[in-house]
Amino acid sequence: MAYSSSKPAGSLFLVTATIFLIISSCRADPDPLQDFCVANLQATDITVDGFPCKPTSSVVSDDFFFSGLSAPGNTNNMFGSNVTQGNVASFPGLNTLGLSMNRVDLVPGGINPLHSHPRSTELGLVIQGEVLVGFVSTANAFYSKTLKAGENFVIPRGLVHFQYNVGTGNAVVITAFNSQLPGVVLAPFTLFGSTPAIPNDVLTKTFQVDQNVINLLKSKFSGSSNY
Numbered sequence: 001m002a003y004s005s006s007k008p009a010g011s012l013f014l015v016t017a018t019i020f021l022i023i024s025s026c027r028a029d030p031d032p033l034q035d036f037c038v039a040n041l042q043a044t045d046i047t048v049d050g051f052p053c054k055p056t057s058s059v060v061s062d063d064f065f066f067s068g069l070s071a072p073g074n075t076n077n078m079f080g081s082n083v084t085q086g087n088v089a090s091f092p093g094l095n096t097l098g099l100s101m102n103r104v105d106l107v108p109g110g111i112n113p114l115h116s117h118p119r120s121t122e123l124g125l126v127i128q129g130e131v132l133v134g135f136v137s138t139a140n141a142f143y144s145k146t147l148k149a150g151e152n153f154v155i156p157r158g159l160v161h162f163q164y165n166v167g168t169g170n171a172v173v174i175t176a177f178n179s180q181l182p183g184v185v186l187a188p189f190t191l192f193g194s195t196p197a198i199p200n201d202v203l204t205k206t207f208q209v210d211q212n213v214i215n216l217l218k219s220k221f222s223g224s225s226n227y
Contacts, residue, residue, distance in 0.1 A: 032096055038063045039088050039095035050096045050180065051088065064093040069103040069174065078220075080110025080165075088180040100180050104173040106131065106165035112173075113188055114162050120182030122155040122175050124163070129171025135161035160187065193221035 038059045039051035054063075066086055073082030087100040094100055100120075104112050106129065124133065126147045133153045134144030146166060147153060155161045165171040191198065192214075203214045 036064075036093065037096040039092035041089070041092055051092070053095070054092070066091040066093075069101060072170075072172070073103065073105045075105050075107045075110060079113055080107040081105060081112045081163075083112060087177075087182065094180045096180070098178060098180055100177045100182060102175045102177075104163055104171075104175060106163065106171040106173070108165055108168055108170070110165045110171070112163040113186060114160050115184050115186045116158055116160045117155075117177065117179075117182040117184055118158055120177040120179035121157045122161070122177055122182070124153045124155070124173050124175040126151050126153075127172040127174055129165055129169055130167030131171050131173060132164040132166045133161070134164075135159045188217075188221045191221075192217040193223060197222070 034053075036059070037050065037053040040054045041051060043052045045052070068084055068090055069086050073084045075082045082105045084103040084105075085100070086094075086102060088094040091100070104124075106112065126149050128149055130146060130148050132144060132146045133155075134142060135155050136142050137156075137159060145153070163171075163173055191203065197218065200211055200214050204211060207213075
């Protein structure tokens with residue numbers, strides 16, 4: 001009887017070990033092996049999944065604090081919006097911690113244009129104003145809702161989305177990401193302002209329009225994407 005009871009125990013151990021291995025392999029980020037790894041932004045070589053660490057002796061309190069989201073950004077541009085990024089590039093204490101935040105400022109009628117974040121899900125909170133938020137799924141379904149101050153939204157990782165100020169006053173949105181550097185692919189600049197440019201024949205076939213339309217769009221979006 002003692003031997004027969006060991007078989008279920010052995011099977012349970014095998015199943016538990018298998019589940020642990022599966023979960024471990026599916027984690028987005030490895031567990032940190034130190035309290036922190038403040039980014040050395042002056043390093044010329046960036047390692048996989050983060051910047052090299054500053055020596056602990058060089059770490060200062062300001063590495064863990066960031067005031068960049070406290071003030072409105074400049075919205076004097078074609079979209080009437082500004083995104084202030086609080087990621088590892090401006091907030092070195094975030095390095096290896098797997099999170100970051102942005103501030104989105106929108107004038108009335110302003111839009112944070114169609115874009116996606118290839119490395120992160122986005123969680124947003126409307127702080128001020130009335131904002132239409134929407135995204136499109138891989139099944140080509142469009143989901144949207146108009147939100148007011150105090151209301152949240154979530155954008156699944158990698159999906160194309162936008163925020164559009166439909167109110168009469170300025171709007172402010174704070175967004176959080178489960179990546180220290182979520183990345184952004186801005187649709188208009190990616191399609192019509194890349195370097196080198198996407199061939200016109202590809203774009204005319206894709207959008208079923210003539211060369212004049214493509215040339216007009218390229219004239220608007222060529223150059224810097226820092227609108």
